[in-house]
Amino acid sequence: MVKMHFLMRLEQQGGPLKKGDGLVFSQIDKERMNKALASPRFSIPNGASKEEIRQLILGVASQSK
Amino acid sequence: MKYTVEFSESFAKEFTRVPQEHQDAVLDFVVIYQGHGLNDQTKYPGRVSPSWHNLPVNHPNYAYTKQQHLWHYHVGLPDYAGAQLWGKTSDWVLHFQWPDRGPTVALVDLYQHYTWDNKFYLPPKSALSEEFGD
Numbered sequence: 001m002v003k004m005h006f007l008m009r010l011e012q013q014g015g016p017l018k019k020g021d022g023l024v025f026s027q028i029d030k031e032r033m034n035k036a037l038a039s040p041r042f043s044i045p046n047g048a049s050k051e052e053i054r055q056l057i058l059g060v061a062s063q064s065k
Numbered sequence: 066m067k068y069t070v071e072f073s074e075s076f077a078k079e080f081t082r083v084p085q086e087h088q089d090a091v092l093d094f095v096v097i098y099q100g101h102g103l104n105d106q107t108k109y110p111g112r113v114s115p116s117w118h119n120l121p122v123n124h125p126n127y128a129y130t131k132q133q134h135l136w137h138y139h140v141g142l143p144d145y146a147g148a149q150l151w152g153k154t155s156d157w158v159l160h161f162q163w164p165d166r167g168p169t170v171a172l173v174d175l176y177q178h179y180t181w182d183n184k185f186y187l188p189p190k191s192a193l194s195e196e197f198g199d
Contacts, residue, residue, distance in 0.1 A: 040073070040074065041071045041072065041073050041171065041194060042071060042072055042073075042077075043069060043070070043071050044069075044070040044071070044072070044095055044099070046067060046068070046069070046099050047099075050089070050092040050093070050095075050096060053092050053095055053096075054088055054092060057072060057076075057077045057080045058077070058080070058081060060072075060074060060077040061074070061077035061078045061080060061081045062081075064074040064077060064078060
């Protein structure tokens with residue numbers, strides 16, 4: 001299955017959110033979320049066969065706008 | 066260690082536009098990378114190079130490729146040059162981002178090494194994963 005890494009990517013971009021970060025962080029979080037949503041990335045599962053990987057990539061292409 | 070390969074929608078669209086032979090070359094790279102990473106390049110028949118390699122530091126592409134962690138892999142199409150077992154070169158290369166030589170690569174583009182006017186082709190910034198750049 002295709003796994004989208006929005007949350008992981010958000011953490012990579014700005015580090016994990018901490019309790020008490022308040023309004024400033026909520027604004028940053030929105031910016032980071034928009035950035036991640038603008039260019040979604042997909043992971044290739046380890047152990048998948050070449051044919052499975054091909055179908056995964058072709059499937060993403062067929063579903064993209 | 067677990068090695069992860071990622072790709073974007075734009076890469077997926079490009080993937081549909083190349084022949085199966087080219088797709089197979091990409092998939093070969095993915096499978097080898099997931100199994101071995103990039104630290105032992107003898108696992109790869111083709112050469113893996115940082116795209117700023119051999120560029121003078123004042124060349125505009127030097128900063129671009131280094132900041133975006135752009136590397137490329139010679140996929141062996143249409144053929145490999147050289148008879149050695151690994152590190153061979155070819156006309157077509159697979160561009161990818163490999164930030165900080167870590168456990169993740171992002172596939173970017175598959176293209177001929179040089180453009181019609183003999184310039185080294187580099188994928189545009191729009192094809193790159195923004196958060197992988199500096």
